[in-house]
Amino acid sequence: MKRIEHINRNLQKRFGGAVRCEERDGCRIVSGTLDTWQQVVAACDLAADKYSKTHVVNDIVCREVKPASPRLPSLRDTALEGDAPDVLVIGGGISGVSIARELTKWKLDVLLVDKEADLALQASGRNDGEVHPGIDLGKGSLKHYYIRRANAMYGRICEELDVPFKRVGQYVCFDKGYLKPLVGLYCLWRKYHDGIEDTKLISGEELKMREPNFSERFRFAISNPSSGCVCPYGLTIAYAENAVQNGARVSLNTAVTAMQVENGKIVSVSTNRGTIYPKLVINAAGVFADDVAAMADDRFFSIHPRRGTNSILDTKAGVLMHSIASIKELSASKTHSKGGGILHTVHDNLLVGPDAVETWEKENTATRKESIETVFDKQTKTMPKLTQRDIITYFTGVRAPTFEEDFIIEPGRRTENIIHCAGIQSPGLTTAPAVALDIEQMAVAFLRKQMPVEKNEKYDPHRKGIPVLRDMSDEERAELIRQNPDYGVIVCRCEEISKGEILDALRSPICVPTVDGVKKRVRPGMGRCQGGFCSPLVTKIIADEFGIPISEVRKSSAESVITYGKI
Amino acid sequence: MQNYDVTIIGGGPAGLAAAISACQNGAKTLLIEREARLGGILKQCIHDGFGLVRFGEKLSGPEYAERFMDEVEKTDCEIRVLTFVTRIKRMNGGFAVTLVSRDGVQTVQSRTLVLATGCRERTAKQVAIHGTRPAGVFTAGTAQHFTNLLGELPAKKCVILGSGDIGLIMARRLTLEGAEVIGVYEAKSTPSGLTRNIHQCLHDYQIPLYLSHTVTRVFGQDRLEKVEISRVDESMTPIPGTEQIIDCDALILSVGLIPENELAETLGVSLSAATKGPICDGQLMSSQEGIFSCGNALHVNDLVDYVSESGELAGKNAALYRGQSRDWVDIHTGKELLYCVPQKLNLQADNSEIVLYFRSRDVLNDCRLTLTVDGKEVFAKKYRFLRPPEMERLTLDFSSYGIRKNSDIRLEIEVKDDD
Amino acid sequence: MTELTCIVCPRGCSLRVDGEGDSITVTGNACKRGEAFAVSEMLHPMRTICTTVRTSFPDAPVLPVRVSAEIPKDRIFDVMREIKKVTLTKPVARGETVIENVLGLSVNVISESDLLLHEKREG
Helix, strand or coil: CCCHHHHHHHHHHHHHCCCCEEEEEEEEEEEECCCHHHHHHHEEEEHCCCCCCCCEEEEECCCCCCCCCCCCCCCCCCCCCCCCCCCCCCCCCHHHHHHHHHHEEECCCCEECCCCCCCCCCCHHHCCEEECCCCCCCCCCHHHHHHHHHHHHHHHHHHHHHCEECCCEEEEECCHHHHHHHHHHHEEEEEECCCCCCCEEHHHHHHEEEEHCCCCCCCCCEECCCEEEECCHHHHHHHHHHHHHHHCCEEECCCCEEEEEECCEEEEECCCEEEECCCEEECHHHHHHHHHHCCCCCCCEECCCCCEEEEEEHHHHCCCCCEEEEECCCCHHHCCCCCCCCEECCCCCCEEEECCECCCCCCCCCCCCCHHHHHHHHCCCCCCCHHHHEEEEEEEEEEEEEEECCCEEECCCCCCCCEEECCCCCCCCHHHHHHHHHHHHHHHHHHHHCCCCCCCCCCCCCCCCCCHHHHHHHHHHHHHHHHHHHCCCCECCCCCHHHHHHHHHHCCCCCCCCCCHHHHHHHHCCCCCCCCCCCHHHHHHHHHHCCCCCCHCEECCCCCCCCCEEC | CCCCEEEEEECCCCHHEEEEEECCCCEEEEEEECCCCCCCCHCCCCCCCCCHHHHHCCCCCCHHHHHHHHHHHHHCCEEEECCCCEEEEEEEEEEEEEEECCCCCEEEEEEEECCCCCCEECCCCCHHHHCCCCCCCCEHHHHHHHHHHHECCCEEEEEECCCCCHHHHHHHHHHCCCCEEEEEEEHHHHCCCCHHHHHHHHHHCCCCECCEEEEEEECCCEECEEEEEEEECCCCCCCCCEEEEEEECCCEEEECCECHHHHHHHHHCECCCCCCCCCCCCCCCCCCEEECCCCHHCCCCCCCCHHHHHHHHHHHHHHCCCCCCCCCCEEEECCCEEECCCCEECCCCCCEEEEEEEEECCCEEEEEEEEECCCECCCCCCCEEEEECCCCEEEEHHHCCCCCCCCEEEEEEEEEEEE | CCCEEECCCHHHHEEECCCCCHHCCEEECCCCHHHHHHHHHHHEECCCEEEEEECCCCCEEEEEEEECCCCCCHHHHHHHHHHHHCCCCCCCCCCCCCCCCHHHHHCCEEEECCHHHHHHCCC
């Protein structure tokens, strides 16, 4: 643990008295004024202890930051006015939905809200989908505590939720042969000290055999067979649907704007759809987790957003490799950032990225040319055949780390009826199933102090996904078409998606009747033409299904108008 | 299992022409179309100008397509619409074609295949446009679908990127429907579309064309709000400091077409890097025996008349194909040529009337096209100008040029020095 | 002298027009149609328009139409307004008239397609 005097000496040295740190209420509060966001991050990093539970709270005024309030949905109604759920989950990302689903094992009224028009619209829908092996995480961190348990759960969870998951294995490749003994020792240390047992070294020849398109220069690699990939938004939606099937409620386009806190207790939560009176609040608000904590009068950590951009390559490039390749620079531990990699996705595309760029903008997911170039410069060293010409799309997500670079999974420190699931960044997708179980227990223990909490006898962990006809045998496909001929009408030719599958998405437990909502659930528009052919068709199907004019169909949000009405 | 001589994939202009000619040449023919109606992209090309070469009149896209549809109805061709090919495998010297439709999954057998799968549009991400992902960014074909098939207005105030023909046509179409077209921006220093379209779609409606400009970023969370436009240098790289922001609610992209050959690739058909279509011989047979290619799947055409012509040729040759052996020899193209089609000659075939299409790489004035065989000039033609957007067509009697197995055939352009 | 691009065919010849009135001379044209185009363009420019009319058929909400012959260029938007007034409730075959003698220009607005013949009507 850094001593406060030591921190202030370093801050003085680096920033000449512009910022200082003080310890208050078990936090390190850094305040002052700085010019750039980069300096703010550097100052807070100086004050932070990695994996510590004494968190840095960033109170620095940054001259370059233009304060922006979160984007809020335009919807205003009273649908939730006076609603009094047992548990209010804030955030429809992987953390929130997995917690909601586990809570439905109990006879509880669970309400999940998200300000976006769909689930998984922020970090949970904008990451690489890797199920991590836990090789690079230090013992003592919550990340490490959860990852082995969570990784082992993935097969079962994905089977229950009927989403594709492939344990394709991950390779960390090295080009300097002389490092082999050292890396070998590191693997052994991981095995006996950290309990990461499947990790082993493989030779350059073995790597060549398994992944012939990797660079010739690799001499050996660390192999992590427990690593896999999943569709991150697919899993998020599946968890949420299962929660809804088991009685939870999901309210989208619902933003938490304020909380009324009295005597260390949240009394009510204001939203654009009315005031809610929950017994317990779960803060799974991603990049806004510190803002939610502040509303709850329980601010003891700060999020410093970190942007990452991934590219998706045509399935034609998917044949180049079948696993996950990670770049691990030996100095990487200093940067906190993921080294990025190349991943063969569950949909047989290649995904390349991400990079890691500090930013104060929590919601700026605009892509930049530089990100793509940086990532490709790096990853073509792993696989020279990788080319930007195969890119079909790219996207940016914003991670939500604390300055301690660890998760915060704990009840409120000053406010009693809140549980924080914050600081969730990589490997947060991997750890979610295990974290959810712990938060479920915390929640039940808390609620039992004021009400009986009984088992939900009707709880069914199984969710049936929408059939994926392209992956079926001809016989299975023919049988489904016989039952519903719409399965035989192909609407999206790139991904071979039928009208029947699109209608299934529109009739699914959490219906999001937008072009993007359909795209996330059954993939029309995810292929190489990026919806060029099918987006008007999907728009028409949505209009017909709901009996609305085409001009009322949206791409995503309420304002994302596609057409302006009849010509 | 049903058995056909010729199976044609794609019911657009190429496939329709192929179906008619295959039937006329006595083949038992199957035409497969994934949409509900035949006609392909012509269904939404409601503007006129089609068919001048073939019919000597200016027809609209639907009129042109429906003439062929009427024709195909008169033949014995079996037509299956709303039917999608999921898989093709070689078997017993032919092909097993697996089809999905409302009737289920069915596999039919065919002696030959004609791939008439058309092309798709390049997307915003493929031309490295960055920024947010709002509604209102359309390829020209998508905007055309909304307007001409669904009767919906996709833009009120738009910027068009790319001066390809569909972009120019959409500039006029949206103007007619009351939308404001701020301008057409083209990264190249010369227009990509036909000169007459620049004239009748842009000049007629006072729509400005900005060459050497491109869109570099888009803005807007929900619907597009503005775009950033930059000047580009000769290598089409944006010049820093030249950015300007333009308010608009739609960006319409006409930045190129890519032949659709994903099915062809699964069958091992070799593709040309220049055309992105199958490498083929004068009979339009690809590198794979029994697989023919035509229309925009073969190479992107600017006139539908030539699409139909290649379809007819492919359909006829597929019908006549009996597994004859082939001897391929290359037609090499000089650096002034973007490409020529066909790229090969089959010495075993009748080469007395080969239709050759080519495009120049740049705008060339007063030049001379030469065809040499083993160093000897066998054909030459003068051109006052050649422009990359305008494909040239020749009919040549290759059988008279004394071509042998190892002959060196070169198609080249001599440009007069104009100092 | 005026320079024009011929729009009669895809060749798009660059035309040069000299003189005026009865003594117009055209050069640069590859065929006779180019000359006729240039003369017409100088005296009374004519254009075709291709557009759509609304229908009451749910799966074919619009039908492509065009004018049966060229109309004066400066009447394009007037004719567009007339076409917008129409909603077809019955199938119309390709070539059939949708608006007769539009605005007294001695030109009909005609259907480009048989599309509606195969469509189911509303209800």
